[in-house]
Structures are given as C-alpha cells and as structure tokens.
Amino acid sequence: MKSLVLGGTGFIGQHLCRALGNAAKCFTGRFENQEALRESMQGIDVIYHLISTTIPETSNKDVQFDLTSNVIPTLQMLQLAKESKVSKIIYISSGGAVYGPECHRALKEDDATNPICAYGIHKLMIEKYLRLFYRLWGLDYRILRVANPYGPGQGASRAQGAITQFTNRMRNNEPLEIWGDGSVVRDYVHVEDVVKAIILSEKYSGPYKLFNIGSGKGHSLLELVSMVGKAAGRSVEIIFSEARPVDVPVNILDISRAEEELGWHPTISLEDGIRKLLETQHGENTGDRRQRLSR
Numbered sequence: 001m002k003s004l005v006l007g008g009t010g011f012i013g014q015h016l017c018r019a020l021g022n023a024a025k026c027f028t029g030r031f032e033n034q035e036a037l038r039e040s041m042q043g044i045d046v047i048y049h050l051i052s053t054t055i056p057e058t059s060n061k062d063v064q065f066d067l068t069s070n071v072i073p074t075l076q077m078l079q080l081a082k083e084s085k086v087s088k089i090i091y092i093s094s095g096g097a098v099y100g101p102e103c104h105r106a107l108k109e110d111d112a113t114n115p116i117c118a119y120g121i122h123k124l125m126i127e128k129y130l131r132l133f134y135r136l137w138g139l140d141y142r143i144l145r146v147a148n149p150y151g152p153g154q155g156a157s158r159a160q161g162a163i164t165q166f167t168n169r170m171r172n173n174e175p176l177e178i179w180g181d182g183s184v185v186r187d188y189v190h191v192e193d194v195v196k197a198i199i200l201s202e203k204y205s206g207p208y209k210l211f212n213i214g215s216g217k218g219h220s221l222l223e224l225v226s227m228v229g230k231a232a233g234r235s236v237e238i239i240f241s242e243a244r245p246v247d248v249p250v251n252i253l254d255i256s257r258a259e260e261e262l263g264w265h266p267t268i269s270l271e272d273g274i275r276k277l278l279e280t281q282h283g284e285n286t287g288d289r290r291q292r293l294s295r
Contacts, residue, residue, distance in 0.1 A: 012194060147252075
C-alpha cells in the first residue's frame with residue numbers, strides 16, 4: 001500500500017508520517033494546487049486527509065474563508081482521487097466541534113450534530129461529501145472524530161491545545177490562562193494513540209465508516225491545571241479570562257465502537273501523557289539553550 005499524507009507537517013501528520021515510514025508520501029504543497037495534487041496521487045492507494053486551515057476560535061471570525069479554504073479544496077481533492085483510482089480516504093474530523101452543546105453524557109457516533117462554530121460545520125460538510133462520493137462513485141473512506149489530541153510537537157503558539165498551553169507556560173514559569181471559570185470538561189487523547197487508531201482504521205474492513213477517538217473520560221480545565229501542577233511538582237498561578245462562545249460546556253466521546261470494531265483503545269493515561277510532555281519540553285528547552293550558547 002502506498003499512502004499520501006495531506007498535512008504531513010502538522011501536529012498529527014508528523015507523527016503519522018513517522019509511523020507509516022517509507023509507505024507514506026508526505027505532500028506539503030498548497031492544498032488548492034490541483035496540478036500538484038494530481039501529480040502527488042499517482043500510484044497512491046490511500047489518502048490521509050489531515051489539513052485544516054482554521055481552528056474553532058478563528059473559524060467564526062471569517063466563515064467564508066473557513067469554507068473556501070477547507071471544503072472547496074477537499075471537494076477538488078476528492079474529484080482528483082476518484083479520477084486517480086485512489087481506493088480509500090482517511091479523514092480526521094473533530095469529536096470536539098461537530099456534536100454541539102446539548103448533550104452531557106458520552107457522545108456516540110450516531111448522536112445529533114449541531115456545531116456552534118464554522119470549524120465544526122466545515123468538518124461535518126466534508127464528512128457528508130465523503131459519504132456522497134462513496135455512494136455515487138465507490139470512493140471508500142473512514143472518518144475519525146478525534147477528541148482533544150495532545151503530545152510532543154503540538155505548537156504552543158496556537159490558541160488550541162490546553163495541555164500543551166499549560167505545560168509550556170509551566171516550563172516558562174508563566175501563569176496558566178483559563179477561559180471561563182474552569183468548569184469546561186473535555187476528553188483528552190495522546191497523539192500516539194490517535195495515530196494507532198488512524199492506521200487501524202485504514203486496515204479495517206467492517207461495516208462502519210465513522211469512529212470516535214478519545215479517552216472516553218472527561219476532565220475539567222481546573223482538574224487539568226491540578227494535574228499539570230502535580231506533574232511539574234510546584235504550585236500553579238491561574239489567570240481567568242472571559243469565556244469563549246465556541247466552547248461547549250461538556251464534550252466526552254463514547255469510544256466503544258472503536259474499541260470493539262478496530263480493536264483499539266487508548267494506552268497512555270492523561271497523567272503519564274502530561275508527565276512525558278513536560279519531560280519532552282524540558283529536553284527541547286535545554287537543547288535550545290545549549291545551541292544558543294554554542295554560537
């Protein structure tokens with residue numbers, strides 16, 4: 001099997017490319033460049049689609065850009081994939097943005113989808129188009145609705161990824177910023193577990209096309225702060241900022257379908273993941289300091 005990774009330099013994409021090894025061709029050109037896309041698809045069996053130009057917070061600021069930079073290029077890619085005889089698309093959707101704010105229990109794949117941000121809407125639109133291309137032309141697909149991934153390599157400069165933001169601020173002896181009162185509950189899953197699920201979904205030949213990928217457990221932001229402080233071994237200063245309208249109160253995923261059908265389950269606990277991330281960031285910081293001193 002030969003694979004093409006769209007978004008191979010992104011957070012999850014880098015980990016996926018390393019896991020795939022020589023079987024992957026990482027395409028990092030402009031997504032809307034159809035000629036480059038067509039050329040990259042030659043001899044490709046599977047496409048992993050991880051590209052997104054926005055995050056939930058930024059998507060509502062320019063909903064037209066969110067649509068034209070994500071949905072339209074994806075439709076062009078699907079058309080080229082059909083013409084190039086690609087056998088399967090693996091799409092990374094959002095378990096945090098597509099469901100909406102109504103439910104306070106663990107969410108199943110068949111639950112209602114009522115996103116409150118343009119990011120969630122564009123993810124859902126692409127899911128629908130994948131189903132359409134499969135129904136009309138037989139282009140097979142798998143969709144993974146990933147909860148809140150974290151781990152090494154996640155950029156701390158983006159307004160996304162609470163664990164990375166918190167651990168990075170702890171490393172720099174900065175106060176931890178929380179939007180709202182800290183009661184927002186999220187489902188966090190380590191990037192290594194996400195990549196394992198992605199690879200298993202490609203090999204899966206059962207009846208389901210859609211899978212939730214998370215830990216199946218919820219933690220509030222205040223709980224997260226406490227866990228980061230404990231892992232770092234010191235007290236934490238918190239700054240509370242105004243709550244964001246894109247944040248639903250609770251989001252926890254039911255992962256039983258992925259466990260039963262893919263034979264997948266998360267292996268890295270949140271406590272261990274936070275500790276490992278702090279160690280990694282400390283190593284990166286030490287390496288950067290040594291490099292500066294050697295110049």
